[in-house]
Amino acid sequence: MTSEQRITYCRICEALCGVVATVENGRLMELRPDGDNPLSRGRVCPKGIAMADIQNDPDRVLTPLRRRSDGGFDEVSWDDALADIAQRLRVIVDRHGGGEVGHYLGNPAAFGYATSLWHGLFMKRLNSAHQYTAGSQDINSRFVASRLLYGAISQLPFPDLPRTDFLLVVGANPLVSHGSALRSPRIKEDLASVVERGGRVVIIDPRRTETARKYEHVAVYPDSDAWLLLSLLHVIFEEGLADHDALARQATGSAALRAAAAEFAPERTERLTGVEAHVVRELAHAFATAPSACAYGRTGACLGRHATLVCFLLDALSIVTGNLDRPGGTLFARGVVPLEEFGERAHALSYAEARSRVGSHPDVMGTFPAAIMAEEITTPGAGQLRALISTAGNPVLSVPNGQALAAALPSLDLVVAMDLYMNETNRHADYILPATTFLERSDMQWGFAAASPTVFMQSTEAVVPPYGQAREEWRVYDDIARLMGMSVLAQGPLARWNRVFVMLERLGLIRLSPRSVFELLLRLGPYGDRFGLRRGGLTPRRLRAHPHGVVLAEHAPTGILHEVVQHADRRVHLSPAAILNEVNTLGERHPADPAYPLRLIGLRELRSHNSWMHNSETLMKGARSRRHRARISPADATAAGLVDGGRVRIVSATGVIETEVLITDEVNAGTVAVPHGWGHDGGWQRANAAGGANVNDLTSNRNDQLERLAGMSVLNGVAVRVESIDR
Ligand SMILES: Nc1nc2c(c(=O)[nH]1)N[C@H]1C(S)=C(S)[C@@H](COP(=O)(O)OP(=O)(O)OC[C@H]3O[C@@H](n4cnc5c(=O)[nH]c(N)nc54)[C@H](O)[C@@H]3O)O[C@H]1N2
Ligand SMILES: Nc1nc2c(c(=O)[nH]1)N[C@H]1C(S)=C(S)[C@@H](COP(=O)(O)OP(=O)(O)OC[C@H]3O[C@@H](n4cnc5c(=O)[nH]c(N)nc54)[C@H](O)[C@@H]3O)O[C@H]1N2
Ligand code: SF4
Numbered sequence: 109m110t111s112e113q114r115i116t117y118c119r120i121c122e123a124l125c126g127v128v129a130t131v132e133n134g135r136l137m138e139l140r141p142d143g144d145n146p147l148s149r150g151r152v153c154p155k156g157i158a159m160a161d162i163q164n165d166p167d168r169v170l171t172p173l174r175r176r177s178d179g180g181f182d183e184v185s186w187d188d189a190l191a192d193i194a195q196r197l198r199v200i201v202d203r204h205g206g207g208e209v210g211h212y213l214g215n216p217a218a219f220g221y222a223t224s225l226w227h228g229l230f231m232k233r234l235n236s237a238h239q240y241t242a243g244s245q246d247i248n249s250r251f252v253a254s255r256l257l258y259g260a261i262s263q264l265p266f267p268d269l270p271r272t273d274f275l276l277v278v279g280a281n282p283l284v285s286h287g288s289a290l291r292s293p294r295i296k297e298d299l300a301s302v303v304e305r306g307g308r309v310v311i312i313d314p315r316r317t318e319t320a321r322k323y324e325h326v327a328v329y330p331d332s333d334a335w336l337l338l339s340l341l342h343v344i345f346e347e348g349l350a351d352h353d354a355l356a357r358q359a360t361g362s363a364a365l366r367a368a369a370a371e372f373a374p375e376r377t378e379r380l381t382g383v384e385a386h387v388v389r390e391l392a393h394a395f396a397t398a399p400s401a402c403a404y405g406r407t408g409a410c411l412g413r414h415a416t417l418v419c420f421l422l423d424a425l426s427i428v429t430g431n432l433d434r435p436g437g438t439l440f441a442r443g444v445v446p447l448e449e450f451g452e453r454a455h456a457l458s459y460a461e462a463r464s465r466v467g468s469h470p471d472v473m474g475t476f477p478a479a480i481m482a483e484e485i486t487t488p489g490a491g492q493l494r495a496l497i498s499t500a501g502n503p504v505l506s507v508p509n510g511q512a513l514a515a516a517l518p519s520l521d522l523v524v525a526m527d528l529y530m531n532e533t534n535r536h537a538d539y540i541l542p543a544t545t546f547l548e549r550s551d552m553q554w555g556f557a558a559a560s561p562t563v564f565m566q567s568t569e570a571v572v573p574p575y576g577q578a579r580e581e582w583r584v585y586d587d588i589a590r591l592m593g594m595s596v597l598a599q600g601p602l603a604r605w606n607r608v609f610v611m612l613e614r615l616g617l618i619r620l621s622p623r624s625v626f627e628l629l630l631r632l633g634p635y636g637d638r639f640g641l642r643r644g645g646l647t648p649r650r651l652r653a654h655p656h657g658v659v660l661a662e663h664a665p666t667g668i669l670h671e672v673v674q675h676a677d678r679r680v681h682l683s684p685a686a687i688l689n690e691v692n693t694l695g696e697r698h699p700a701d702p703a704y705p706l707r708l709i710g711l712r713e714l715r716s717h718n719s720w721m722h723n724s725e726t727l728m729k730g731a732r733s734r735r736h737r738a739r740i741s742p743a744d745a746t747a748a749g750l751v752d753g754g755r756v757r758i759v760s761a762t763g764v765i766e767t768e769v770l771i772t773d774e775v776n777a778g779t780v781a782v783p784h785g786w787g788h789d790g791g792w793q794r795a796n797a798a799g800g801a802n803v804n805d806l807t808s809n810r811n812d813q814l815e816r817l818a819g820m821s822v823l824n825g826v827a828v829r830v831e832s833i834d835r
């Protein structure tokens with residue numbers, strides 16, 4: 109027996125921690141932390157190790173499956189599956205055009221290079237008008253804020269953790285999530301070091317989270333951050349704490365922002381936020397006068413009714429206090445693989461250039477809110493969504509009103525999924541195609557990985573060959589395109605040369621792969637060798653020679669704002685009309701309903717990952733703690749007659765769920781915290797047995813309930829009531 113150690117990195121979240129795989133005869137035996145990875149230095153989280161359970165899971169789908177009319181599935185050959193899929197798509201495209209073929213791309217695709225790139229080429233080639241992603245449940249509000257501020261939608265400003273003196277965290281729990289839109293695999297130490305340097309870490313969160321318990325906690329009412337942030341700006345302007353030099357140098361529109369904030373004295377907003385005025389004043393003062401400071405927000409900031417505004421205001425805090433683009437402040441990256449930069453420069457990353465057929469939501473980089481998928485399927489007329497490909501996603505559990513989507517899926521002409529499992533979404537599909545795990549693919553770091561205080565790059569080979577008949581997703585897009593008589597390379601004006609491309613591909617004369625595209629971009633990028641023009645620059649060969657990864661610079665660059673900003677005047681825009689309008693109409697659109705007096709928020713658990721790791725034996729150990737539980741305050745529990753460990757019915761205007769009660773003073777009266785990604789009934793046996801409920805049965809997919817500027821699903825601050833079901 110041959111046992112080998114293969115160096116790679118975890119691709120479950122943006123920490124991208126180094127791991128070493130023990131492989132015997134093409135099978136994964138074990139994953140362990142890579143002590144030689146320069147960034148993660150031997151650190152991983154429980155999920156990284158437990159990925160071995162997923163890799164070797166007997167419940168994995170390893171052959172293509174085709175649905176029977178009775179709802180069961182038969183194994184079929186790849187050839188038969190792909191031929192049928194291509195033929196059925198061809199019929200739709202010939203009859204209605206490619207615009208009616210839709211796609212949902214899930215979160216796991218974001219951490220690799222191949223799936224996202226090739227799915228994009230495939231859907232662009234079809235000219236699809238129905239592209240959906242997990243982003244509208246995650247981060248699109250952040251992207252739109254960047255578009256408004258910098259004219260650059262792909263920018264993800266991130267905190268300079270290793271150098272900052274003041275870290276303000278709004279709606280993130282990095283000790284559990286390990287940092288999101290921020291690459292910091294040793295985030296525990298990075299946070300601790302802020303305080304060790306004499307700095308402060310302040311956590312704004314309705315729940316006393318794992319992170320809040322270790323640092324300073326400011327408990328805020330759910331979905332009230334916009335008022336809080338406006339009050340912080342109010343104090344900073346009013347008390348003369350704004351950095352006028354920086355504002356004059358970097359920005360326009362500060363006077364209008366100041367005028368907008370003038371209405372929001374902390375004494376006026378404390379009733380709405382639950383944060384006392386003196387706390388706000390102290391916080392504003394400390395933030396503005398710290399030697400350096402940065403404001404960082406994540407899903408708690410991105411998933412409320414005013415999500416884009418909140419993301420915008422977070423950056424505004426850094427800008428107004430002179431903390432943008434300087435050491436210890438809020439930074440921008442130069443992508444090592446500059447895919448987004450090229451897109452920005454070519455003005456190819458759109459916002460609000462198209463509107464969705466249903467609800468008229470603005471496009472965010474060509475995608476529409478996933479919340480509207482159900483209605484796009486059921487609403488007849490030109491442009492109706494008729495076929496859906498879903499890759500690496502589980503929208504029935506992750507998108508608001510999952511039941512509406514599950515009910516709509518069967519009326520599509522064709523549903524195809526590429527996944528590791530039969531999940532709650534693709535059990536409604538016509539075909540489930542066995543996808544590769546990240547351990548079965550080569551990769552290179554890009555995208556979210558750039559949001560890193562240290563400039564770093566790592567590439568990897570696959571560590572095991574695909575199990576069973578699993579196939580790399582990008583090849584499947586490529587194959588379907590070819591069977592449909594299309595080349596994914598014949599894009600835009602090149603489409604009329606489609607036949608030539610198809611022929612050249614068939615003859616093997618052109619063969620583009622994700623790897624060749626990324627290697628090209630790497631070499632052309634800011635750290636690349638420019639094909640010999642820049643000595644010592646990064647090359648694919650040098651990356652292969654450093655399998656643990658290469659540190660390209662100890663610190664992310666500063667003083668690069670002029671490269672980042674794409675507005676014609678090269679300045680940060682602090683008062684775009686869309687934002688002023690949000691400020692002026694704050695709160696008007698959502699009158700309180702006494703039938704639903706509590707506010708529901710989300711929660712992530714250390715040993716869960718969205719909806720897809722509940723089948724891991726390692727992660728599901730611990731009978732009590734590994735159940736789905738709603739966190740309810742002692743006061744609310746008493747009022748509703750709930751007991752710890754008992755059952756609770758949670759009711760919203762959209763739906764009802766039942767789950768277990770955990771009474772805890774982590775949440776204040778009025779707030780209920782429930783994790784998403786539970787309530788399984790797919791082909792994963794342990795996950796199914798774990799019980800629990802889909803919290804997104806409570807969240808709304810109604811058009812008028814989505815956030816306006818980015819079409820975000822509102823998943824935090826949802827109005828609910830709780831009832832006992834034991835009595
Ligand atoms: N263990 C684990 N790690 C993960 C994941 C996972 O499922 N499990 N998922 C990964 C993914 S896909 C992502 S996007 C990231 C997310 O990364 P984070 O956003 O850091 O993760 P959460 O733990 O959801 O933190 C959000 C916090 O916002 C708070 N919050 C809710 N509503 C509000 C509000 O209105 N205002 C404020 N100020 N706070 C609010 C919640 O109480 C919660 O503590 O995590 C990634 N990492
Ligand atoms: N209420 C509420 N809802 C939320 C959130 C919340 O905080 N509260 N968070 C939202 C966020 S931030 C996110 S990112 C979304 C996630 O939502 P989704 O991306 O829709 O779903 P996941 O649960 O991540 O499921 C991913 C699927 O991909 C499969 N998979 C894993 N690895 C691979 C792979 O390499 N290839 C392929 N082809 N498939 C793979 C898994 O088996 C699983 O079925 O959920 C969102 N939903
Ligand atoms: S924090 Fe955990 S899940 Fe994220 S990359 Fe590291 S090991 Fe993987």
Ligand SMILES: [Mo]
Pocket residue numbers: 215242246
């Ligand atoms: Mo996410």
